[in-house]
Amino acid sequence: MKKVGIVMGSDSDLPVIKKATDMLDSLGVAWEAHVYSAHRTPAQARDFAVNARANGFGVLIAAAGMAAHLAGAVAANTTLPVIGIPCQGACLEGLDALLSTVQMPSGIPVATVAVNGGANAALLAAQILAVEDALLAAKLDAKRREDAAAVLAKDAGIAEKL
Numbered sequence: 001m002k003k004v005g006i007v008m009g010s011d012s013d014l015p016v017i018k019k020a021t022d023m024l025d026s027l028g029v030a031w032e033a034h035v036y037s038a039h040r041t042p043a044q045a046r047d048f049a050v051n052a053r054a055n056g057f058g059v060l061i062a063a064a065g066m067a068a069h070l071a072g073a074v075a076a077n078t079t080l081p082v083i084g085i086p087c088q089g090a091c092l093e094g095l096d097a098l099l100s101t102v103q104m105p106s107g108i109p110v111a112t113v114a115v116n117g118g119a120n121a122a123l124l125a126a127q128i129l130a131v132e133d134a135l136l137a138a139k140l141d142a143k144r145r146e147d148a149a150a151v152l153a154k155d156a157g158i159a160e161k162l
């Protein structure tokens with residue numbers, strides 16, 4: 001199976017990334033994570049993206065906060081699909097990172113998930129890999145069934161809570 005490559009702009013983004021790696025682990029998807037910044041270590045961020053396909057990655061996740069150009073910078077250097085996670089910083093409640101990540105000019109797409117959306121980034125990465133992996137697709141189907149059952153269990157108990 002292809003690996004998921006994860007890049008975060010700073011180790012301060014780790015709580016968001018942990019949600020992604022926990023989800024990938026639960027699905028049995030291999031991942032590799034790095035701290036590479038688009039502005040502090042641009043050469044390393046570029047090299048990771050340029051070599052990602054040859055290094056066995058099938059999809060990349062890039063997480064950053066503030067003026068979050070990491071996902072776009074990674075996407076500029078690979079044609080692997082890139083999923084961007086805007087991370088909430090100290091100001092503006094993550095709107096700065098959301099707009100920086102999602103508003104990519106035409107030609108270099110970044111599939112942006114919600115602010116701090118680590119779990120959904122992992123699920124989307126797994127769904128991309130599952131296009132060519134029937135076992136992984138079955139795991140994703142099973143998770144959807146489990147999630148639906150959990151909601152229906154809440155529905156069954158809601159009257160007692162009111």
Ligand code: RP5
Nearest residue numbers: 009010012063064065066087
């Ligand atoms: C971004 O700046 C990082 O992705 C992080 O979200 C934010 C703050 O980084 P630190 O100052 O905490 O290293 O590049």
